[in-house]
Amino acid sequence: MGVSWPATGNLAPIFFIALVPLLYVEYSISQNRDKYNSRHLFLFAYTTFLTFNTYTTWWIWYATDAGMIMVEAINTLFMAIVFILFHTIKNRLGNKKGYFSLIVLWIGFEWLHYNWELAHPWSTFGNTFANYPLLIQWYEYTGVLGGTLWILIINIFLFQLFRKIIILGESIKKNNKTILATASILFIPIIFSIIIYTNYSEKNNPVEVVVVQPNIDPYMNKFNRMTEEQQVERIISLARKKITPTTRYVVAPETAIPYGSYENELESNNCIIAIRKLLQDYPKINFVTGISSYIDYGLSEKKPTLTARQNKRTKVWHDAFNSAISIDKSSNIQIYHKSKLVIGVEKIPYPKVFSYFEKFALDLGGTVGSLGTEKESKNFINGGINIAPVICYESIFGEYLSTYVQKGANFVFVMTNDGWWDDTPGYHQHLSYARLRAIENRRSIARSANTGTSCFINQRGDVIDATNWWEEEVIIYQMNSNDALTFYTKNGDIIGRLSAAMAVLLLLWSWTMKMSLKFRG
Numbered sequence: 356m357g358v359s360w361p362a363t364g365n366l367a368p369i370f371f372i373a374l375v376p377l378l379y380v381e382y383s384i385s386q387n388r389d390k391y392n393s394r395h396l397f398l399f400a401y402t403t404f405l406t407f408n409t410y411t412t413w414w415i416w417y418a419t420d421a422g423m424i425m426v427e428a429i430n431t432l433f434m435a436i437v438f439i440l441f442h443t444i445k446n447r448l449g450n451k452k453g454y455f456s457l458i459v460l461w462i463g464f465e466w467l468h469y470n471w472e473l474a475h476p477w478s479t480f481g482n483t484f485a486n487y488p489l490l491i492q493w494y495e496y497t498g499v500l501g502g503t504l505w506i507l508i509i510n511i512f513l514f515q516l517f518r519k520i521i522i523l524g525e526s527i528k529k530n531n532k533t534i535l536a537t538a539s540i541l542f543i544p545i546i547f548s549i550i551i552y553t554n555y556s557e558k559n560n561p562v563e564v565v566v567v568q569p570n571i572d573p574y575m576n577k578f579n580r581m582t583e584e585q586q587v588e589r590i591i592s593l594a595r596k597k598i599t600p601t602t603r604y605v606v607a608p609e610t611a612i613p614y615g616s617y618e619n620e621l622e623s624n625n626c627i628i629a630i631r632k633l634l635q636d637y638p639k640i641n642f643v644t645g646i647s648s649y650i651d652y653g654l655s656e657k658k659p660t661l662t663a664r665q666n667k668r669t670k671v672w673h674d675a676f677n678s679a680i681s682i683d684k685s686s687n688i689q690i691y692h693k694s695k696l697v698i699g700v701e702k703i704p705y706p707k708v709f710s711y712f713e714k715f716a717l718d719l720g721g722t723v724g725s726l727g728t729e730k731e732s733k734n735f736i737n738g739g740i741n742i743a744p745v746i747c748y749e750s751i752f753g754e755y756l757s758t759y760v761q762k763g764a765n766f767v768f769v770m771t772n773d774g775w776w777d778d779t780p781g782y783h784q785h786l787s788y789a790r791l792r793a794i795e796n797r798r799s800i801a802r803s804a805n806t807g808t809s810c811f812i813n814q815r816g817d818v819i820d821a822t823n824w825w826e827e828e829v830i831i832y833q834m835n836s837n838d839a840l841t842f843y844t845k846n847g848d849i850i851g852r853l854s855a856a857m858a859v860l861l862l863l864w865s866w867t868m869k870m871s872l873k874f875r876g
Contacts, residue, residue: 356403357410359483361787362780367483367490371541374510375517377403381442382518397439404434408478414779422699430475437464444865456861458507462500463858466851469752472704474695476751477784480506485787488816492551493544494794495841498753500850505544512537557799557814561833562740562766564604564801567593568809569611570827573774577805583614587626590644591633593829598637602831603740605633607644608805609747609770610677615647617673621680621688634684641683641737643744645770648678648690650727662702662725674727677701679744679770681735689736692729693746695755701726732758740765740836743798747771751788753795754847760796761844765836767792767800773807778824782807790816795843799834 356373358364380399384391408427415423437460444460445453461480469476476482481502484491494501516533519525527534569589571577577586594605616624630642652659652672663672677693696702702725732755735742743759743766750756750769759767769789773782786808793800793812800812810821811832822828 356407360411360784361483361485362783363411365486367487370480370483370506371509372513374507375514377438378510378514379517381438381445382514385442385446393439393442396442397435400435400438401431404438405431408434411780411784412477414776414781417777417779417781418775419699425699426475429473430478433464433468437461440862444861447865447868448861452861454511456858456865457511458504459854459857459861461507461854462503462851463855465500465503466848466855469754469848469851473698474752475698479503482751482784482788482791485784485791488790488794489552490545490548491791492548492555492794492815494791495551495797495843497850498795498843498848499791500848500854504850505540509537509541512540552815555815557835558837560836562604562836563599563602563831564606564766564811564834565594565597565602565829565831566606566801566803566809566811567608568804568806568822568826568828568830569593569608570806570825571774573772573805577610577613577772577774583612584625584629587612587629589827591629593827594633597829597831598640599831600637600639602637602640604742604768604801605640605642606768606770606801606803607642608803608809609645609679609772610647611644611770611805612646615649615675617649617651618690619651621648622686627682627688630682634682638684641681641735641742643679643681643735643742643768643770645746646678646680648676648680648692649673650676660727662727676727677746679735679746679768681737681742681744683737691733691735691744691746692727693749694728694730694732695749695752696726696728697748702728732756732762734759734762734764736763743767745769747773747785750785750792753792753843754851756792757796757844757847760798760840763838764798765838766834767796767798769800769802771802771807772805774805782824786810786818786821790818795841797837797839797841797844799837801832801834 356370358366359370359373381396384396405427408431415426441453441457441460444456465479468474479499481499484502491502512533516530519530520527567590569586571581571586590607590611612626621627634640650673652663654670655672659672660674663674665672679691681689698704735744741763743764745756745767773785776782789800789802790812793814794816797814799814802810806825808821809830811819811834813819814837820830820832822830
């Protein structure tokens with residue numbers, strides 16, 4: 356499983372057999388209930404998924420050792436519980452319903468992991484093909500959960516062949532139908548994808564975009580030694596190297612203006628003033644960048660929002676945001692607040708219950724503790740062009756990102772930092788997941804990272820003009836606009852919602868069977 360993953364092996368096809376050993380363990384335990392029980396299987400499952408999670412996301416350690424241990428332990432626990440539920444249903448309802456339950460339970464869990472307060476969908480199985488766009492063009496219909504479905508079905512079919520031919524000694528001829536079905540499920544999506552990839556062509560509707568990678572050390576300089584005016588001046592000087600008379604957008608990374616500014620005072624911020632001077636020279640440009648921002652609620656006896664904090668001296672309440680802004684020659688500054696926040700860094704989940712733990716939030720520079728959020732996605736609109744301002748972690752949420760496109764986004768701009776994890780698989784994986792969003796929505800993507808990899812991604816998921824780690828760089832590209840909506844954009848994670856519903860029904864059925872046997876006994 357680990358060597359299948361982007362940047363920790365990148366051998367995605369191996370995932371088609373990666374679950375077979377664990378399925379064999381489950382089968383063996385089911386066949387020997389007098390010796391083994393669910394506790395034994397739980398230990399095997401927990402060890403399996405802990406190895407997978409640690410191998411693929413160990414790099415979180417560079418940002419927080421305690422956070423990495425907590426993320427691995429809790430995410431592994433969820434996965435192991437799902438596998439035990441599959442084992443329980445299989446023993447109560449039989450093999451066919453049992454293996455079907457594994458599919459819907461797992462996909463239902465992944466869907467939940469996109470949508471609840473403890474969301475952490477980094478390890479969604481369908482993400483494993485992120486660097487294989489030639490094989491997954493059909494994600495424009497299913498999203499990444501379609502990839503998870505593909506992986507689970509193939510693993511189950513291959514295990515059944517292993518069980519029948521190797522364990523039970525059946526002939527290959529007797530299993531011809533299963534072999535044919537497995538091959539069909541494996542190769543038909545690949546052939547279909549190759550056909551789409553080969554024949555897909557973008558509408559020629561170019562917009563020139565400049566992307567800046569300022570390469571400011573997030574630990575040493577970004578929130579400490581360099582002033583924000585120095586940081587923005589670096590961004591502007593880099594941008595000037597590539598701006599042409601036809602440039603329409605300049606994109607800078609997450610928290611490029613790092614120290615925070617009240618939103619009703621943005622025009623007096625020295626960084627905004629510097630950007631305004633650039634726009635005087637290039638009045639056609641829209642400057643899109645990340646910023647730390649605040650909203651002032653004034654004096655109040657009651658806490659205005661769940662995430663509001665109070666100045667101890669003035670007693671004034673305010674909310675802090677990880678934001679994106681769009682500045683053009685008009686006096687209007689458009690602003691969007693990041694909605695999908697990183698647990699333990701930018702938010703404490705279920706704040707009504709866990710507000711006590713706010714003081715333990717990880718300090719990575721800038722504002723510490725739970726941030727405010729936008730209630731829903733919001734586009735920047737400039738001269739008839741709609742831009743999806745996607746901030747860092749938000750780019751791994753497929754269905755959420757599709758809501759920008761539903762609202763008319765012609766392009767996606769991903770603004771991120773990616774310097775927290777050093778030169779590890781973390782920033783490579785983060786980039787890879789953006790390729791999935793391009794395919795799902797058929798939108799060109801401009802990705803501006805503080806450091807890591809800045810690049811452009813076309814509508815087929817191909818990476819264009821990628822920068823290197825730890826370098827100041829600026830790139831320019833003619834991105835093609837698109838206004839067509841894919842099936843996935845229109846309908847989102849249908850597979851996830853259906854699986855979650857069926858998983859609940861199977862769990863209720865299994866529980867009913869248990870109660871029925873108990874009463875009979």
